Amino acid sequence: VQLAESGGGSVRSGGSLTLSCKASGYWDSGKYCLAWFRQAPGKEREPVASIAADDSAKYAGFVKYRFIISHDHSRHTVDLQMTNLTPEDTGTYFCAAEYPGNGHCVLFAKFYDYWGQGTQVTVSS
Numbered sequence: 001v002q003l004a005e006s007g008g009g010s011v012r013s014g015g016s017l018t019l020s021c022k023a024s025g026y027w028d029s030g031k032y033c034l035a036w037f038r039q040a041p042g043k044e045r046e047p048v049a050s051i052a053a054d055d056s057a058k059y060a061g062f063v064k065y066r067f068i069i070s071h072d073h074s075r076h077t078v079d080l081q082m083t084n085l086t087p088e089d090t091g092t093y094f095c096a097a098e099y100p101g102n103g104h105c106v107l108f109a110k111f112y113d114y115w116g117q118g119t120q121v122t123v124s125s
Contacts, residue, residue, distance in 0.1 A: 001023055001024070001025045001026050001027075001097055001113075001114040002023070002024045002025050002114075003021055003022070003023055003024075003095045003096070003097055003114055003115060003116035004022050004024070004116055004117075005019060005020070005021045005093065005094070005095045005116045005117065005118060005119040006019070006020050006021075006022075006119060007019040007020045007119060008093060008119030008120045008121050009120075009121070009122070010122040010123075010124065011085055011121075011122075011123055011124075012123070012124055012125075013085065013086055013087060013123055013124065013125045014084060014085065014086075015085050015123070016081070016082060016083045016085065017082050017085065017121060018079055018080065018081045018082065019036065019079065019080040019082070019093055019095075019119060019121070020077060020078075020079050020080075021034070021036075021077060021078045021079075021095030022075070022076060022077045023076040023077070023078075023097055023114075024076070026099075027076055028053075028099045029053065029073065030053060030103070031053055031099055031100060031101065031102075031103040032052070032053050032097060032098070032099050033050055033051070033052055033053075033097065033098045033099075033100060033104075033105035033106075033111075033112070034050065034051050034069075034071055034078035034095070034096070034097050035047065035048070035050035035051070035069075035078075035096045035097075035098075035105065035107065035112060036048040036049050036050075036069065036078070036080045036093055036094070036095060036096070037093070037094045037096055037109060038089075038092065038093045038094065038121070039091050039092050039094070039118075040090060040091035041091070043091075045094070045109050046060065047107035047108065047109065048060055048063065048067065048069075048080065048093070049063065049067060049069040049107075050069070050105040050106070050107055051069045051071050051078060051105070052103060052105045053073075053103060054103065055071075056105070057069050058105060058106075058107055062088075066082065066083050066084045066085075067080055067081065067082045067083070068080070068081040069081075078095060080093070082121075085121075085123045087123045087125050088123075089121060089123050090121060090122050090123050091121060092118040092119070092120055092121075093118060093119050093120075093121055094115055094116055094117075094118045095115070095116040096109070096112035096114060096115050096116070097112060097113075097114040097115075098112045098113055098114065
């Protein structure tokens with residue numbers, strides 16, 4: 001499985017960005033988890049959101065209704081719409097994928113076997 005992110009960039013505080021990730025290669029349309037993680041300089045990678053094949057989504061607490069994760073079954077893509085961005089949202093955002101046997105997703109990095117290269121998001125004050 002290959003994952004390719006796009007959509008990163010630089011915005012001012014309060015601005016918006018939409019990140020996209022496309023999966024190619026193996027694809028299990030029945031049971032998959034697609035997720036976004038982020039990593040700020042000097043900090044550990046942290047989960048942002050995940051979405052399962054059944055459309056169930058999970059969000060990290062800091063998201064606070066500012067981000068929306070969505071996916072396209074047919075295009076094998078997952079998007080992350082981010083609004084009201086703050087400088088604390090600055091970091092490299094990674095797309096991740098997994099195909100769990102029970103179809104349930106978790107917001108835990110070690111759960112995911114497939115990762116993209118990341119896309120940079122910079123929010124200035």
